[in-house]
Amino acid sequence: MTKARYFQLILILGSMTALGPFSIDMYLPGFSGIAADLNTTVAKVSMSLSSYFIGISAGQLLYGPLLDRFGRKRPLFIGLMVYILASLGCAFVTDIDTFIGLRFVQAVGSCAATVASLAMVRDLFPAKETPNVLSKLMLVVGLSPMLAPTAGGYVTTYFGWHTVFLILAAMGAFVLLATQLGLPDTHKPDTSISLKPKPIITNFISILKVPQFHTYAFTGAVAFSGLFTYVAASPIIFMDILKVDAETYGWIFAIMSVSFIGSSQLNSVLLRRFTSEQMIFTALISQSVISFIFLILAFNDLLGLYETIGMLFLFLACLGISNPNTAGLSLAPFSKNTGSASALMGATQLGIGALASFGVSLFVKDAITPMVVIMTSTTILALVILIFGKSKIKKTIVSSSDDAVMVH
Template sequence: MSHVVKRRPDGRLILLLGALAACGPISTDMYLPSLPSIAQSFAVGASAAQATLTSFMFGFSLGMLLYGPLSDTWGRRPVLLGGIALFTLASIGCVVSWSIDVLVAVRFLQALGAGAASVLARAIARDAHEPTDAARVLSMVAIVTAIGPLLAPLVGGQVLLFGGWRAVFVFLTLFGALCAALAFYRVPETWPKEKRKSAAVLKSFAVYGHLITDPVALGHVLCGGMAFASMFAYITATPFVYIDYFHVKPQHYGFLFGLNVVGIMLANFLNTRLIGRFGSLAIIKAAALVSCAASFAVALACLTGWGGLWSIVVCLFFVVGVVGLLSANCTTDLMHRYPHNAGAAAAVFGAMQLALGALASIAVGAFHDGSPRGMGTTIAVTGALCFVGRVLVVRWHGWPVRTVGTVKPAGDA
């Protein structure tokens, strides 16, 4: 299928994009209940097992940086298919890993492939929509994508119970193969050839230097990225905090995890209803305040022990719930600020988001002492930096974009 779609994606395409974008989240969330088992299997500590998550995050970020400019130059479809193929092959590598170092390496390659679906789903939405519609569509994609992470820990816990941690990666291999087949037959090209003629690969990569010096872009990265980092601090820490510290059974961990995915889905559903009335900027301002306040509440519960497990669970519901909402609106606003480099803009945002998530994972591992304190401290820092990003976005949002290389003013779409 090589024709170019000039109309907005229909509901079936949105469902498919959401499923494809779930490759990354499912690859992290499904194996979370297995982390203690992986550590035992290879006779390593918690921090070594958590390194498999950190390597995934770095691979995901690097993949996004590669795929954005490449898709601006060669089209969305071939880059998407190549990424999913790499994801599937690397999943097989995870199954046959014989040491923790090998597993860390192939998880990096798995993530390198998974990054394609995430960044290109955003770019495809931008190709066919105006800013308000694109934010709405991205929220719809996020709702679909969230179904995978909602079910993944539940399925992963059961697979772990009956087949061990390697069976989890067998499942991911089959999922990757199915995604590859669906993408080949159903995902159309949305980036016309005439728009690719002037987009050289090196120039597309050069746009990154301009983006990271734009205070609005930096604000979006901090606002959406640090909210995402708080979620990954939670993802990295809770298998040990919930299972080891609070003695939650691995098969029950998925239910607590699922509460937060439901929060993400609810927030994105609200976004589809409110974005047309209030616009992205107003929603970013409100969601960032919620993220910051809830992050400090999590830290208080973790550091003092007040309320025990359920106080942490309730506060994390709000921290994690607004992550998808902030991601959808920050990404959309940034891509429409750089309409001629939407793929690169989405890649910068996604890559920095994942890199910040990886750093948060490292921080949690470094501060791990068997208690929730390391998680609480890390989430407090990410919440504060999310608010700093909000300040930058609000302060500089009205400033024009300088034209550099292939970057053109936002009004020239």
């Protein structure tokens, strides 16, 4: 594979995975405007974030078997068309309940790109290279929380929040063209895979029973729910409690993404000297210490704007290290059922993320402490899952015996 082709694949796969984060982040500065236009509260608008997480979680389980049965590109095309139409619907909505419902549909469409990108990484690259490739994708994905809220803040200020969803529809169209024209269909349709409910559920259960999968998938998902907690709480924390405007909020979000991008790229360098297992454990221990300090500061009312930004910056840096490694080790044992395995991993991550964001909408009203309590609890739980789960893994697989072949 040439360097140019490698770069092209990373860019297209990165754009696929970035579509979801853009859909989550870009409309956040418009929460107040949406609440005013649709005659509701900011807390009710935040339910549209929870519905998006629920949709993308459920949709992952739908697309996993479809990607294994029909190949990667056909389900991807259909999903992106659903995403484009739902985005257009969000731009012209007139009531909050319809908006929440359309966000669910938009999520179901977008997660076709998310699941397909993970499966295609496993198709295109050897399993032992997966954590490194995923770290590179994080660079592309990491730009979305840097650019999306900042751009969303300016778009919302000058053109209104409706325009955000027109831009998202245009992005969906771009990703659709890029994937159809620039990617090979890396997986031939497999007619042996049934789409009946019972075999699909049996297949998911067989994947879930693999100790390496459930240990690292659940460790990663529970730890990563801290990011969803931050995303869901940030409009309330920064704009309502700490009183920053939409444009400033966008820039704060951009600063936070520097932490996530930087640490995910540092992960690529550190993998030359340390194993993924060592990286995950160290990141979770660090995240636990940071969470406890954050919690002490919150309980003692010592968190102003800069202190909150600083603690969140350190917290997100730990996630940038752990996430690509938990994802890589979760998928490593699989080759035949990669689509289903990546879908189950994604559904687990986003399902737990949806619960965390729902908790934010219930408890985070006029104080920072509930957000920090949720983040600390999930971090400790992730560490417990890792410690107990590793004791059941006889030997960690870093590449399956049926390794993917690099596509030229």
